[in-house]
Amino acid sequence: MRKLPRSFYLRQTPLVARDLLGKYLIRRYRDRNLIGKIVEVEAYCEGDPASHSFRGKTKRNEVMFRKGGHLYVYFTYGMHFCANVVTRKAGVGEAVLIRAVEPIEGVKVMMRNRKLWRNKSTAVRARTNTSPRPPRAPAPDLTNGPAKFCEAFAIARAQNGADLLGDEIYVLEGEKIAASRIDQSERIGVTNGRQKKWRFFVKGNAWVSR
DNA sequence: TGGACGATCCCCT
DNA sequence: GGGGATCGTCCAT
Numbered sequence: 001m002r003k004l005p006r007s008f009y010l011r012q013t014p015l016v017a018r019d020l021l022g023k024y025l026i027r028r029y030r031d032r033n034l035i036g037k038i039v040e041v042e043a044y045c046e047g048d049p050a051s052h053s054f055r056g057k058t059k060r061n062e063v064m065f066r067k068g069g070h071l072y073v074y075f076t077y078g079m080h081f082c083a084n085v086v087t088r089k090a091g092v093g094e095a096v097l098i099r100a101v102e103p104i105e106g107v108k109v110m111m112r113n114r115k116l117w118r119n120k121s122t123a124v125r126a127r128t129n130t131s132p133r134p135p136r137a138p139a140p141d142l143t144n145g146p147a148k149f150c151e152a153f154a155i156a157r158a159q160n161g162a163d164l165l166g167d168e169i170y171v172l173e174g175e176k177i178a179a180s181r182i183d184q185s186e187r188i189g190v191t192n193g194r195q196k197k198w199r200f201f202v203k204g205n206a207w208v209s210r
Numbered sequence: 211t212g213g214a215c216g217a218t219c220c221c222c223t
Numbered sequence: 224g225g226g227g228a229t230c231g232t233c234c235a236t
Protein backbone atom coordinates (compact mmCIF):
# COMPACT_ATOMS: atom_id res chain seq x y z
CA MET A 1 0.00 0.00 0.00
CA ARG A 2 1.07 3.52 -0.81
CA LYS A 3 1.81 6.23 1.76
CA LEU A 4 -0.56 9.18 1.28
CA PRO A 5 1.19 12.00 -0.61
CA ARG A 6 1.48 15.54 0.70
CA SER A 7 -1.17 16.70 -1.76
CA PHE A 8 -3.79 14.58 0.04
CA TYR A 9 -3.47 16.75 3.13
CA LEU A 10 -3.45 20.14 1.40
CA ARG A 11 -7.13 19.98 0.37
CA GLN A 12 -10.26 21.33 2.08
CA THR A 13 -10.32 20.07 5.66
CA PRO A 14 -13.79 18.43 5.71
CA LEU A 15 -12.85 16.57 2.50
CA VAL A 16 -9.59 15.35 4.02
CA ALA A 17 -11.53 14.28 7.13
CA ARG A 18 -14.05 12.25 5.13
CA ASP A 19 -11.34 10.70 2.94
CA LEU A 20 -9.28 9.62 5.96
CA LEU A 21 -11.99 7.06 6.81
CA GLY A 22 -10.75 3.59 5.90
CA LYS A 23 -7.11 4.68 5.71
CA TYR A 24 -4.49 2.77 7.72
CA LEU A 25 -2.61 4.74 10.35
CA ILE A 26 0.79 3.19 11.06
CA ARG A 27 2.72 3.89 14.25
CA ARG A 28 6.27 2.57 14.27
CA TYR A 29 6.81 1.65 17.92
CA ARG A 30 9.76 -0.32 19.38
CA ASP A 31 10.56 -2.05 16.06
CA ARG A 32 6.94 -3.01 15.56
CA ASN A 33 4.00 -1.68 13.59
CA LEU A 34 0.84 -0.65 15.36
CA ILE A 35 -1.86 -0.34 12.72
CA GLY A 36 -5.37 1.08 12.99
CA LYS A 37 -8.05 1.67 10.37
CA ILE A 38 -9.45 5.18 10.80
CA VAL A 39 -13.22 4.97 11.40
CA GLU A 40 -14.15 8.30 13.05
CA VAL A 41 -12.81 11.85 12.58
CA GLU A 42 -13.75 15.51 13.10
CA ALA A 43 -12.75 18.57 11.05
CA TYR A 44 -11.66 21.84 12.70
CA CYS A 45 -11.47 24.85 10.40
CA GLU A 46 -10.51 28.53 10.39
CA GLY A 47 -13.17 30.86 11.75
CA ASP A 48 -14.49 27.89 13.72
CA PRO A 49 -15.00 28.84 17.39
CA ALA A 50 -14.49 25.19 18.40
CA SER A 51 -10.98 25.09 16.91
CA HIS A 52 -7.81 25.62 18.92
CA SER A 53 -6.67 27.95 16.12
CA PHE A 54 -9.70 30.26 16.44
CA ARG A 55 -7.73 33.01 18.24
CA GLY A 56 -4.67 32.72 16.02
CA LYS A 57 -1.30 31.06 16.37
CA THR A 58 0.09 30.37 19.87
CA LYS A 59 2.91 28.27 21.24
CA ARG A 60 0.45 25.44 21.87
CA ASN A 61 -1.22 25.29 18.45
CA GLU A 62 1.76 26.27 16.29
CA VAL A 63 1.81 22.86 14.57
CA MET A 64 -1.73 23.42 13.24
CA PHE A 65 -0.34 26.24 11.09
CA ARG A 66 2.32 24.10 9.40
CA LYS A 67 1.69 22.69 5.94
CA GLY A 68 -0.66 19.71 5.75
CA GLY A 69 0.61 16.25 6.65
CA HIS A 70 1.93 16.90 10.15
CA LEU A 71 0.63 15.54 13.46
CA TYR A 72 -0.75 18.01 16.02
CA VAL A 73 -0.89 16.44 19.49
CA TYR A 74 -2.36 18.32 22.45
CA PHE A 75 -2.78 17.61 26.14
CA THR A 76 -6.23 18.03 27.70
CA TYR A 77 -8.20 17.53 30.93
CA GLY A 78 -4.92 17.30 32.80
CA MET A 79 -4.39 13.69 31.76
CA HIS A 80 -5.17 12.91 28.11
CA PHE A 81 -3.62 13.42 24.70
CA CYS A 82 -5.49 13.83 21.40
CA ALA A 83 -4.00 13.62 17.89
CA ASN A 84 -4.88 15.59 14.76
CA VAL A 85 -3.82 15.44 11.13
CA VAL A 86 -2.87 18.95 9.97
CA THR A 87 -4.42 20.09 6.67
CA ARG A 88 -4.15 22.92 4.07
CA LYS A 89 -1.09 24.97 3.14
CA ALA A 90 1.36 26.50 5.63
CA GLY A 91 -0.09 29.46 7.52
CA VAL A 92 -3.65 28.04 7.65
CA GLY A 93 -4.56 26.58 11.05
CA GLU A 94 -6.81 23.63 10.25
CA ALA A 95 -6.74 19.95 11.23
CA VAL A 96 -8.66 16.68 11.54
CA LEU A 97 -9.05 15.06 14.97
CA ILE A 98 -8.64 11.28 14.92
CA ARG A 99 -11.47 10.11 17.18
CA ALA A 100 -11.36 6.35 16.69
CA VAL A 101 -9.60 3.54 14.83
CA GLU A 102 -10.26 -0.17 14.38
CA PRO A 103 -7.20 -2.17 15.54
CA ILE A 104 -5.61 -4.08 12.65
CA GLU A 105 -2.18 -5.11 13.95
CA GLY A 106 -0.31 -4.92 17.28
CA VAL A 107 -3.33 -5.53 19.51
CA LYS A 108 -1.35 -6.95 22.42
CA VAL A 109 0.97 -3.95 22.51
CA MET A 110 -2.04 -1.62 22.35
CA MET A 111 -3.64 -3.43 25.26
CA ARG A 112 -0.49 -3.11 27.31
CA ASN A 113 -0.24 0.59 26.45
CA ARG A 114 -3.88 1.00 27.55
CA LYS A 115 -3.10 -1.01 30.70
CA LEU A 116 -6.01 -3.32 29.93
CA TRP A 117 -3.78 -6.36 30.08
CA ARG A 118 -0.41 -7.37 31.50
CA ASN A 119 1.81 -10.39 31.45
CA LYS A 120 4.50 -11.42 33.94
CA SER A 121 7.16 -9.27 32.34
CA THR A 122 5.00 -6.17 32.08
CA ALA A 123 5.19 -4.18 35.26
CA VAL A 124 2.18 -1.95 34.91
CA ARG A 125 -0.53 -1.21 37.39
CA ALA A 126 -3.31 -3.75 37.29
CA ARG A 127 -6.77 -2.47 36.49
CA THR A 128 -9.62 -4.42 34.99
CA ASN A 129 -8.46 -7.22 32.74
CA THR A 130 -5.35 -8.97 34.06
CA SER A 131 -6.06 -12.38 32.63
CA PRO A 132 -2.98 -14.43 31.63
CA ARG A 133 -3.82 -14.14 27.93
CA PRO A 134 -5.31 -11.24 26.04
CA PRO A 135 -8.73 -11.93 24.52
CA ARG A 136 -8.65 -13.28 20.98
CA ALA A 137 -10.50 -10.28 19.60
CA PRO A 138 -9.81 -6.69 20.70
CA ALA A 139 -12.61 -4.98 22.61
CA PRO A 140 -13.89 -1.70 21.15
CA ASP A 141 -12.87 -0.05 24.42
CA LEU A 142 -9.27 -0.32 23.19
CA THR A 143 -9.44 2.56 20.68
CA ASN A 144 -12.99 3.99 20.53
CA GLY A 145 -12.12 7.54 21.59
CA PRO A 146 -9.45 10.14 20.77
CA ALA A 147 -7.53 9.79 24.04
CA LYS A 148 -7.88 6.00 24.06
CA PHE A 149 -6.41 5.88 20.57
CA CYS A 150 -3.45 8.01 21.64
CA GLU A 151 -2.79 5.87 24.70
CA ALA A 152 -3.00 2.62 22.71
CA PHE A 153 -0.68 3.97 19.99
CA ALA A 154 1.77 5.59 22.44
CA ILE A 155 1.17 9.04 20.98
CA ALA A 156 2.07 11.87 23.37
CA ARG A 157 3.94 15.16 23.55
CA ALA A 158 7.01 13.74 21.79
CA GLN A 159 4.95 13.01 18.68
CA ASN A 160 3.63 16.58 18.36
CA GLY A 161 4.87 17.94 15.02
CA ALA A 162 5.74 14.54 13.50
CA ASP A 163 5.77 14.63 9.68
CA LEU A 164 3.31 12.07 8.30
CA LEU A 165 5.55 11.62 5.28
CA GLY A 166 8.24 10.33 7.63
CA ASP A 167 8.67 6.86 9.14
CA GLU A 168 7.54 7.25 12.77
CA ILE A 169 3.83 7.82 12.04
CA TYR A 170 2.22 7.77 8.61
CA VAL A 171 -0.98 6.92 6.77
CA LEU A 172 -1.47 4.33 4.01
CA GLU A 173 -4.19 4.23 1.36
CA GLY A 174 -6.04 1.43 3.21
CA GLU A 175 -9.48 0.52 1.94
CA LYS A 176 -12.05 2.49 -0.03
CA ILE A 177 -15.16 3.22 2.00
CA ALA A 178 -18.27 3.66 -0.15
CA ALA A 179 -20.13 6.91 0.36
CA SER A 180 -23.18 4.92 1.43
CA ARG A 181 -21.23 3.57 4.42
CA ILE A 182 -20.20 7.04 5.65
CA ASP A 183 -22.36 9.12 7.98
CA GLN A 184 -21.83 12.57 9.47
CA SER A 185 -23.07 14.46 12.50
CA GLU A 186 -22.37 17.35 14.86
CA ARG A 187 -19.03 17.15 16.65
CA ILE A 188 -18.79 15.64 20.12
CA GLY A 189 -17.94 17.76 23.16
CA VAL A 190 -18.29 20.96 21.13
CA THR A 191 -20.62 23.77 22.25
CA ASN A 192 -19.44 26.77 20.19
CA GLY A 193 -19.86 25.98 16.50
CA ARG A 194 -22.08 23.05 17.30
CA GLN A 195 -24.20 23.36 14.16
CA LYS A 196 -21.40 22.30 11.80
CA LYS A 197 -21.72 18.65 10.82
CA TRP A 198 -18.00 17.98 10.67
CA ARG A 199 -17.85 14.61 12.40
CA PHE A 200 -17.52 11.73 9.91
CA PHE A 201 -17.68 8.04 10.78
CA VAL A 202 -18.10 4.57 9.26
CA LYS A 203 -21.70 3.50 9.78
CA GLY A 204 -22.12 0.57 12.12
CA ASN A 205 -18.41 0.10 12.85
CA ALA A 206 -17.95 -1.24 16.39
CA TRP A 207 -15.04 1.10 17.18
CA VAL A 208 -16.93 4.32 16.55
CA SER A 209 -17.41 6.15 19.87
CA ARG A 210 -20.91 6.26 21.39
C1' DT B 211 -0.56 36.24 39.01
C1' DG B 212 -4.99 33.93 39.38
C1' DG B 213 -8.73 31.34 37.95
C1' DA B 214 -11.90 29.16 34.80
C1' DC B 215 -12.26 25.55 31.74
C1' DG B 216 -11.44 21.94 28.30
C1' DA B 217 -11.98 18.31 20.90
C1' DT B 218 -11.93 12.95 27.86
C1' DC B 219 -12.16 8.79 30.46
C1' DC B 220 -13.56 5.90 34.13
C1' DC B 221 -16.16 4.48 37.97
C1' DC B 222 -20.18 4.60 40.62
C1' DT B 223 -25.11 4.92 41.15
C1' DG C 224 -26.48 9.54 33.64
C1' DG C 225 -23.43 12.16 36.69
C1' DG C 226 -19.29 13.64 38.81
C1' DG C 227 -14.31 13.48 39.95
C1' DA C 228 -9.55 13.33 38.46
C1' DT C 229 -5.91 16.63 37.12
C1' DC C 230 -3.02 20.38 34.76
C1' DG C 231 -1.69 23.27 30.70
C1' DT C 232 -3.34 27.21 28.39
C1' DC C 233 -5.20 31.61 27.85
C1' DC C 234 -7.33 35.74 29.16
C1' DA C 235 -8.51 39.03 32.62
C1' DT C 236 -7.08 41.51 36.44
